[in-house]
Amino acid sequence: MRFASFSSVLALCSCLLGNGCSKGITRATAATVFFVKGNVVFGNATRKDFQPVTADSKIHTGDIVRTSDGASINLALIPGAFIHVSGNSEIKIEDLRLTKDGNETAGGVLDRRGSIRLNRGKVVSLFSHSHRSASEFDIATDQITIRPDSDCLFSVWTDGTTSRIACSRGEVNASNEAQPSVKIAAGYFSQWPTVLKEPIAAIGDARAQMDIKTAVDVELELLDQAAGWQNRRAF
DSSP states (O other), X not given: OGGGGHHHHHHHHHHHHOSOOOTTEXXXXXXXXXXXXXXXXXXXXXXXXXXXXXXXXXXXXXXXXXXXXXXXXXXXXETTEEEEEOSSEXXXXXXXXXXXXXXXXXXXXXXXXXXXXXXXXXXXEEEOOOSSSEEEEEEEOSSOEEEESSSEEEEEEEOSSOEEEEEEESEEEEEOSSSOOEEEETTEEEEESOSOSSOEEGGGOHHHHHHHHHHHHHHHHHHHHXXXXXXXXXX
């Protein structure tokens, strides 16, 4: 039932994240900050111009987001793609784009594309496909790239040399250049590097169980914050 509420927040995010609505025009967009706790900074690593994240910050393609111990941040990346970044984590925004149709108030999203890299730490992602627009979304680490195959809730953890993906709802596809892709269904996890060809039931692994529990808790946060933001906006 929780995923049914995605239909309301997809329209919300289309308005939150769009940078213009000329018909058929694809434009870069920015992530919207739903919630930030503790010491979280963002900026361009090359220029070393990091600054604290606030509720008004706009995080663009090329930016890095870093969370300190005990900190966290919830972001809307593209319509229907929300993430929670845990403490002691670092992500890089690789690509955020929307193709919109119509004028700013009435136009719909024709295409949405989002891509981030998790350099270290943990990210929980809540994603919904749209029946009215094409969508591409992925999270990459040094070991693996994860793409949702359906409406789904999943977590990704990495320390730079090992990556673990646990799926709480729906199904995700994990792939790299060295091995065939793996589909991870709800209640299962996979870890890389690995010699196993199939995902493992999370019930037999304490870390995977915690990943799934954390994701379920975060799901409620993300949906509540998206709904609260919608109530504060005038469209």
